[in-house]
Amino acid sequence: MSHEQARELLESTAEALTSGQDPNRFVPSIAEGTAHRSAIGTLALEESRILPADRRAFLHLVARSAGRPRCGEFFTTLAEGETLAMERLGALLTGCGLDEVAVQAYEPLAGCQAYPAYVAWLALNSEPAEAVVALYANFGAWGAYCARIAEALRGRYGFSDEACGFFDFYALPAPALRDQAAAAVQEGLDEGRVTAAALRYGRLLHGSELTFWNSLHTASARR
Numbered sequence: 001m002s003h004e005q006a007r008e009l010l011e012s013t014a015e016a017l018t019s020g021q022d023p024n025r026f027v028p029s030i031a032e033g034t035a036h037r038s039a040i041g042t043l044a045l046e047e048s049r050i051l052p053a054d055r056r057a058f059l060h061l062v063a064r065s066a067g068r069p070r071c072g073e074f075f076t077t078l079a080e081g082e083t084l085a086m087e088r089l090g091a092l093l094t095g096c097g098l099d100e101v102a103v104q105a106y107e108p109l110a111g112c113q114a115y116p117a118y119v120a121w122l123a124l125n126s127e128p129a130e131a132v133v134a135l136y137a138n139f140g141a142w143g144a145y146c147a148r149i150a151e152a153l154r155g156r157y158g159f160s161d162e163a164c165g166f167f168d169f170y171a172l173p174a175p176a177l178r179d180q181a182a183a184a185v186q187e188g189l190d191e192g193r194v195t196a197a198a199l200r201y202g203r204l205l206h207g208s209e210l211t212f213w214n215s216l217h218t219a220s221a222r223r
Contacts, residue, residue, distance in 0.1 A: 006185035010178075013137035013199055017206040024210060026217035027145045033156035039220035040157065041096035046112040046216070047089055047166070048103050053116040055082035057123035064128055070187040071128040074180045078135070081169075081177075088165040095163030111215025115208040126201055129188020134201035136181040138209060139174075145213070147171035 026043075029035040058079040065071035093103065122131045150167035153159035161168075188194040 003179075003182040003186040005189055006182040009133060009185060009189070009194070009198075010136055010181060013133055013202050014140050016199060017137055017202050018141060021206070022210055022214075024145065024213045026213040026220070027148055029217060029220070030156075031148050031152045033152065035217075035220050037096070037157060039216060040153065041093075041098055042109075042219060043216055044089060044092045044096050044098065044166075045103060045106040046108055046212070047085075048093070048106070049108050049113065050116045051082050051086045051089065054119050055079050055086075057116070057119045058082065060123040061128055061131060064123070068128060068184075068187055068191075070180070070183040071132060074132055074136075074177075074184040075128070077177055077180055085166060085169055088169055091160075091162040092164075092166045095159050109215050109219060111218075112212045114215075115205075115212045118205055118208040122201060122205070126197070127188065127193050127195075129185055129191075129193045130195065130198040130201055132181055132184045132188070133194065133198035134205045136178075136185075137202045138206050139177075141206065142209065143171050143174075 026035070026039075030040070058075045061075040062072050062079065065075060093099075119135075122134060126134070146167040146169075150164045150171055153164050153167070154161070185194060
């Protein structure tokens with residue numbers, strides 16, 4: 001099954017999210033090597049809070065997708081991905097000179113935590129198929145950011161391959177996830193469960209991600 005209608009919706013939503021968006025000020029500073037090394041540590045510490053929160057949100061969406069197997073499969077894959085990312089985050093934290101004491105003592109930034117807060121809102125309130133649209137449409141931008149960071153951490157900051165593994169994981173192409181997203185959205189379309197709200201959710205999610213990056217930039221500039 002081609003799921004052509006679903007693929008077109010995912011592509012058009014992703015394009016709409018990046019059209020006229022506010023600039024991400026943090027990733028260019030990393031790419032150019034102008035950000036302080038401690039800013040990378042702050043990013044890693046924020047992710048130590050975000051990953052487990054997002055994993056729980058995805059598992060809740062799995063439960064809410066009962067009777068909609070394609071949606072359930074998509075969110076299961078996302079939850080498993082967060083587990084794998086958490087396994088890779090430790091090397092990044094170590095590369096930044098941070099230990100478990102530092103992780104536990106860290107006080108997260110409200111702007112950075114807006115993203116997982118909105119993912120949790122989606123998990124509680126959205127139609128699961130519409131959450132698929134919002135989440136997947138945002139992944140392209142996230143993956144591109146991670147690829148740029150991984151390249152800069154190696155070339156400008158001297159991080160090891162192991163320490164870059166967290167960003168490498170998200171930067172990899174994920175054709176299987178793309179296919180799962182299309183199947184899940186098509187399932188929702190066939191059941192009349194996907195509305196214009198999906199684009200609204202995507203815009204709010206993408207806005208929350210930009211808030212994440214720019215909160216890191218603001219915090220770094222204050223150092």
